[in-house]
């Protein structure tokens with residue numbers, strides 16, 4: 001029976017950072033779908049986008065999600081665009097708890113200034129990123145638990161997730 005916590009949210013909301021910490025608190029395994037993609041393709045994300053394109057990246061992302069969503073007692077950090085695909089959503093939501101790390105767009109911008117690791121931010125204007133943000137928000141809002149990240153440390157956010165999922169977590173022990 002899958003019993004995973006899935007972190008979703010816009011780029012730089014802290015899915016990877018908070019997910020890793022949350023997994024240590026729970027003594028569960030941590031999986032980052034972007035990390036799994038990089039391992040499978042043996043290439044960093046910017047190189048995958050540059051050499052093979054976004055469509056290829058999404059195809060590999062989908063394969064990885066099909067695999068990890070069936071795991072058990074794992075904290076799964078997704079990439080910010082993973083929830084756009086309806087099959088990904090069906091797999092991530094099935095028997096798992098999905099948590100939205102909700103970040104203001106201004107904070108995304110501050111956190112990623114000078115960071116070249118996210119091709120969709122690097123190659124886009126602020127207006128384009130804002131459009132992506134608004135397009136994705138209704139899908140993030142489908143999460144079981146919404147956590148505002150602004151002004152909180154990764155540890156505080158991880159604690160808030162533990163508190164919010166307390167009853168469900170009892171059934172996963």
Ligand SMILES: Nc1ncnc2c1ncn2[C@@H]1O[C@H](COP(=O)(O)OP(=O)(O)O)[C@@H](O)[C@H]1O
Nearest residue numbers: 010011012013014015016017018111152153154
């Ligand atoms: N709660 C937080 N407060 C301040 N900085 C954070 C917080 N969470 C993450 N960060 C920083 O923001 C950046 C993006 O975090 P990351 O975990 O990679 O986000 P995501 O996986 O959602 O893209 C990193 O530099 C990370 O250290």
Ligand SMILES: O=C(O)C1=C[C@@H](OP(=O)(O)O)[C@@H](O)[C@H](O)C1
Nearest residue numbers: 010011012034079080081118119
């Ligand atoms: O939002 C997106 O479409 C993407 C988010 C990235 O992950 P993070 O959300 O961890 O930055 C990574 O999957 C890729 O660059 C595409």
Ligand SMILES: [Mg+2]
Nearest residue numbers: 015016034077
């Ligand atoms: Mg990440």
